[in-house]
Amino acid sequence: MENQSSVSEFFLRGISGFPEQQQLLYGLFLCMYLVTLTGNVLIILAIGSDPHLHTPMYFFLANLSFADMGLISSTVTKMLFNVQTQCHTISYTGCLTQMYLFMMFGDLDSFFLAVMAYDRYVAICHPLHYSTIMNARICVLMLILCWILTNVVALTHTLLMARLSFCVVGEIAHFFCDVTSVMKLSCSDTHVNELVLSGFGGTVLMVPFVSIVISYVHIVFAVLRIQSSGGSSKAFSTCSSHLCVVCVFYGTLFSVYLFPSSVETTEKDVAAAAMYTVVTPMLNPFIYSLRNKDIKGALKRLLSHRRILSS
Numbered sequence: 001m002e003n004q005s006s007v008s009e010f011f012l013r014g015i016s017g018f019p020e021q022q023q024l025l026y027g028l029f030l031c032m033y034l035v036t037l038t039g040n041v042l043i044i045l046a047i048g049s050d051p052h053l054h055t056p057m058y059f060f061l062a063n064l065s066f067a068d069m070g071l072i073s074s075t076v077t078k079m080l081f082n083v084q085t086q087c088h089t090i091s092y093t094g095c096l097t098q099m100y101l102f103m104m105f106g107d108l109d110s111f112f113l114a115v116m117a118y119d120r121y122v123a124i125c126h127p128l129h130y131s132t133i134m135n136a137r138i139c140v141l142m143l144i145l146c147w148i149l150t151n152v153v154a155l156t157h158t159l160l161m162a163r164l165s166f167c168v169v170g171e172i173a174h175f176f177c178d179v180t181s182v183m184k185l186s187c188s189d190t191h192v193n194e195l196v197l198s199g200f201g202g203t204v205l206m207v208p209f210v211s212i213v214i215s216y217v218h219i220v221f222a223v224l225r226i227q228s229s230g231g232s233s234k235a236f237s238t239c240s241s242h243l244c245v246v247c248v249f250y251g252t253l254f255s256v257y258l259f260p261s262s263v264e265t266t267e268k269d270v271a272a273a274a275m276y277t278v279v280t281p282m283l284n285p286f287i288y289s290l291r292n293k294d295i296k297g298a299l300k301r302l303l304s305h306r307r308i309l310s311s
Contacts, residue, residue: 009089010185011171012082015270026083032282033076039285040065046298053298056134057123060116061288063143067108068281074101075176075277095177100158102176102277107150107204113246114208115142120239121215125222153200160196164188174270176277205253212246241292245284252276
């Protein structure tokens with residue numbers, strides 16, 4: 001689609017409208033960003049270095065960690081750069097690129113969580129057929145499908161945004177190029193964009209969520225049929241980390257996109273978006289490392305091995 005924009009850049013308001021708060025939040029967000037990168041890199045290295053974790057569940061967990069790093073990097077790095085340089089502009093091309101990456105990695109998180117829920121469903125409800133259903137070929141195909149679907153959705157929104165005209169340089173009332181915030185600045189008819197956003201956005205959000213709910217309903221009934229308390233507790237323990245991540249991810253996501261505080265972007269909306277794009281990717285490694293014995297063991301072996309090499 002031909003780019004009809006007559007502006008070359010936008011202004012990003014940032015995480016706060018007050019300069020003194022911007023500086024304070026800069027340090028906080030920088031620390032959270034570094035913690036997120038460190039935690040998710042350690043998860044990926046632990047899974048890659050431990051043969052016991054070369055299973056479908058941890059294969060998708062490693063991809064989830066990669067998506068988390070992409071999600072926070074697509075939004076926070078530009079905000080940190082703007083605060084550091086006191087230049088709160090983003091180019092038109094950079095805004096569309098950021099929008100595309102944010103939607104792609106955010107949707108990937110949702111799809112990977114759904115695939116991981118299906119993996120737990122197969123492992124608990126059909127244990128004898130697990131290796132057949134979740135074989136390497138199927139896992140790779142599911143991974144490719146997740147990437148294709150999320151890229152198609154993100155590219156569709158980005159191309160539709162590129163066809164809009166922006167007659168004046170406006171301020172995006174956010175710390176990144178959120179689709180709805182940028183759409184408000186357009187002087188073109190945005191009805192098509194809004195319809196596609198509602199249709200695609202609702203589908204991409206609800207289909208994985210409903211799949212997760214259905215998977216866990218079957219898991220609960222299967223666990224309740226287990227006679228021994230030890231067997232049921234072991235089954236629940238394999239799902240606890242994933243269930244915690246699902247609650248944190250969709251809890252913040254629903255607060256942003258299903259229950260907005262107003263038509264205009266407010267401080268509450270920005271704070272909720274920060275929870276989804278910054279806090280959730282940071283919490284995921286901690287949830288899995290604290291509630292998963294296999295990950296804790298792999299991390300200990302990884303860190304001890306690196307200490308031996310360094311000494």
